[in-house]
Amino acid sequence: MKVTVMEDILSRNDKLASENRERFSRGKIFAVNLIGTPGAGKTTILEKTLAALKGEMKIAVIEGDLFTSKDAERIEKLGIKVKQINTTGGCHLDASMVTAAIDEIGIEGIELLIIENVGNLVCPAEFDLGEDMKATVFSVTEGDDKPLKYPIIFKEAEAILLNKLDILPYTNFDLSKASDDLKKLNPTCSLFKVAATTGEGLSAWFDFLRGKVKSKGEKS
């Protein structure tokens, strides 16, 4: 029974996600679903990304949180168009929430849409929002065993940002083991080793996004 219900919810979600994807395609908008556990550094990476790219392209942000608007307030300070979604306890965004958010903020003229999902290493991986790409943020303080323990979210990602490299020396995180496991799980993903607070390694991520946005913009 439970499985059937879940399949119904997922199939309805997939239909709405396809409609979102079609809208992003028509608008030549590159949409990123930014996922990772609470505290992995998603919002800090987002802030740095917006600061680096906002002069070059039109960007909008959708912020997913359980109850608060703390992250949206951080983004608004950067002068970026942002819509907060509160899931009132729900553990992930779904496609219908994204549809409502883009209806409200309007995405006309937007080139890059970043959707920051609820902090959670499990559920967001299962719900397609219509994005072009999932980017998973994973920090070294979470432990090098996590890719094999939570494989789906790492398999689904086109980009993985391995964050908090600045505090690597104070952890027992084995960087080569984690890199090997990530490459085995997801051989084609782009892996960025970064420290969001210091900015280390982020320029490669910015260039990657620039390339994606440009490529989407050129599609007929």
Added chain:
Amino acid sequence: MKVTVMEDILSRNDKLASENRERFSRGKIFAVNLIGTPGAGKTTILEKTLAALKGEMKIAVIEGDLFTSKDAERIEKLGIKVKQINTTGGCHLDASMVTAAIDEIGIEGIELLIIENVGNLVCPAEFDLGEDMKATVFSVTEGDDKPLKYPIIFKEAEAILLNKLDILPYTNFDLSKASDDLKKLNPTCSLFKVAATTGEGLSAWFDFLRGKVKSKGEKS
């Protein structure tokens, strides 16, 4: 529709959780539901707790994970009775999984049962397993904004272990802000400030558990 389905699932879960709670009560078993985000340090705290208490009382462990048995293997090395539950992608344990696990391992004579939930700061808070107490592990590397952003799991906990204090100097975590927020969310909880890898602060947690197990054992 979705809400009704969720209510059905929760009400069925609550019924099974009550049956588990009744079994723990008859057996005078103190049951802990250990929750927290992936990488907060649940398994390391569990290992240290088992090493400290296994000579004093009979302990069993249930390990919840998506797919692997990595954590159960860590526990087995300590000579503790352990049952691995794989949720095959599911984001939390539920009461029926715990029922099946205690049927299989047998809990006759056990005084302390520790159930390590799937790493997730959202979903495990909503599913009663029949435990006496939820203990939430929260590490300083997750950021001091997390109690207000993920309040349910902190409100539900009788004990909160604030972990990784040893790397606090390398983070921007505001300890007094986080402590204040936790106390506001949950004024009666017991807060333990610990560093699982060094053992700092854990003796107070061990004493707290000793008291709980003794008290449960004396109930008629």
